[in-house]
Amino acid sequence: MSFEEAKQILQMEDNGSTLYDHLASVLLKVITEKPSDAVTSFENLSVGCKEEKVTLPPAPEDSSAATGPVLDWASSTAALFVKPDEAPDGVPAPDLMKDATLYKWAGVSFGDTETYMLNLSLKKFCESLDGGYEAVKFWGKIITRDGDYFVCYGKTPEDPEEMDATKMEGKDGANKYTYFVTKSPSAPWVALPNVTMAQIVTAGKIRRLLTGDLEAAVPSFPPFPGVEKNLLRAMIAQITADTAIAPSGTFEADEDGANIIPAANEDGAPEPKTCEELLEAGNWQHYELRINTLGRCTALPEPEDAEDYEPPEGDGPAGLLESCGDEGEGYTTGWSFRPCPGGQGMTSTSCAKGVSLDWPGAYAVGGGNDFVNIYVGNGLKYAESTYTPPLPSAIIGEWSVPEEEADAEVEPGTFPIEAKDVTTDPTPPAEEGEEDE
Template identity: 35%
Template sequence: MTDFEVAKAFLLKDQDGSNLFDHVADVLLKVISERPENALQVFEQLSASVKAGKLSGGVANEATQAQRELIMAHSKQLSKLYRDPEAPEAVEDDEGDEAKEAPEPEEPLPAPRADVLIDMDKEFAAWRAAGVHMAPQDSFKLQMSLARLAGADDSIQTLRLWGKLLGREGDYFVAEGTGGAAEEGDEDEEGVEPAEPEANKHTYWVCSYPGGPWTRLGSLRPEAVLCARQIKRFLTGNLDASVLGYPAFPGTERAYVRAIIALINEECAIAPKGYFAVSEDGDAVDVAEEFTMPAVADLLDASAWEAYGPAFSSLGRVRPVETEDAEGNTVSQPEGWELQWVRDALAEKWTARAYPRTLPDLKHAHAVLRSEAWPGAFAIASAASGAWSNVYVGYGFARADTLYTPPMPPALQKEYGGAQFKEQDDVIEDPTLGQDNNEEEDA
């Protein structure tokens, strides 16, 4: 056997279903077909890509292509945040050169509207005092996307970033506002408990990443609140996903996210006492005309704060249900329940600290309250700026003293006993012939 045959046999030695001879041949074929300018410098990268394609059966190239398409779609969405809505959109021709002008887009890009946005720079600074940090580029993208959202809907009156809900496959950035046009399919349906206007004073939108498109959540319904109180599930990040569990949730994850937001707001939407005042008719909350932010030392107690917004009864409603009994008297359910827009915050469910801890008397210090009922909820206030804020970042789970156990289904109905009923006895008549027949026989 010649030396060449020995060397070739060594190169053809099988190693996990492949060999060095075929690999080198494939790499050289790739170099000849692609003809890179710096073939010597990228030879190792070409070898690694050929090996990865063989090990995954060609799936690596497909995955790379899918990732490129995802990155391009993501970049195209973000580029809309910074483009002038009146300027024509530039496109690239087949050779990659930028064209002079592009035709008008099918849907005109709305102009940003910042007059309805709450001062987000102050809010982000206050959140950092609570340990909720956001990268500057992400906060800028969110601020720009919220301005675009307000520009697309003139009915929006106020708009702010509510927080973030974490999920298994994706997260939800939540925006809270007043106003906002209802989407198709948001009206009340037949046989469905109608939505209460008081429970839907605020409108909510969600997006999956900073700068992404916003999706408006529907109205909050009582049956969704009742079920959301009894179940505990990780969010998937898909608004159209089913909410599996017992009891069965009446809707998709879109309605479940809206119910979680309402339950968090019920206990964690708090403001310094005296900031809000109930209107004369008692049906709305207005900002007090004369309000002075207390000192930080005075805000380090939950008794100096008060919860605002509607609370939900055992029926999942904010107003009592009035019915009539058999005698025609009005009955209110639950008994004694009434709508309270402003109420005392539960001091035992909050822990307070000053930021910074070492200099609580600093001019720009913040009072930070952390919720023990809903981990991830914070309330922050500053006496220097006179501003306060609420934020939530978490999985949407309430704290429980014991491990969560799904409720058991109701007991099966018993088989019909029938002990109170008795079968009627059969009536057997005497088969003796009648009198007329006897007389005929005598004749």
């Protein structure tokens, strides 16, 4: 056997390594370390060389199935960074990067990258809106079983066409705002439909986690009149009505006392409150109308042809600018306030953070002339006990004797008797002439 043949045998691979390379490593170790008992410790030197060797896993093969979604995400995300040649006419976009600093004091953060992407997405979306909306604001995030809904909103420009005022409120009530949702900053924003009274009332009686599909059915009892996008809109209406709060004095009622407008003093800005003042619930107030038991913010319109009209129980407009410290009928304080930062780190510029006890995930942060509201949760209200579906309505009564017959005098000893079932053929017998034919 020649030297080359012997070398080829030693260079045969076994699990990515060869005996030739291993012997070379052992001999190099003997030469460099110069052990006194190289013959007796040869096996130990061989084991040490095997342990020191690092075997890298094979490189993964290129897969178009894995790179396809990444390329789609990159192409859709790149559109957010494209600067238009001309300034668009859209509506003012919210400064989410500024509000995010206050969100962090509330313990809410989407991460710097996600927040910046949302800021670009909102800006791009506002550029595409028409002039009917005054401004757009970020509302928060609804957590679902498959992806999450980012929510923003703007004031509804006009009432919907062919609106039934007895079943749905317009822009002066629960549909004051139009809400838009998206599941990703790179995805388009979708407008949610207007909410009806029945949807708000039914949403308050059920507890259901959202699926992440706006067109998904909502199996529940009592039956919900709509699909998931209607349930999402009803959830948002309830949360907004209960958790939209601002420092007292930020808003005031207009001359008619029907709407809320920003308050201003001689300098054009409301008087700011200190952090110590904002730690009291009485120094915060609701700046959105509350929803009554009928699913409305305003009273039902009176019928034109009804002279002696009596409004149903629970109807009536909610009070404007209710204080968070007032425990009115049907409402409780439901807020806990603390300074941020607190303790030894509290300064004159500290913020006050409000945490909703009724709606976990709803926060309000105020400091100086700035305040923000945000909600991050699953859309469910706090429940002290395990949820139990409501019982079905009472069974409808069966047929009974009419009142006229029941009040009639009945002869003594006579009782109504049920007629016997017919057991014979009631068809009359055929005549003789018909049989002959």
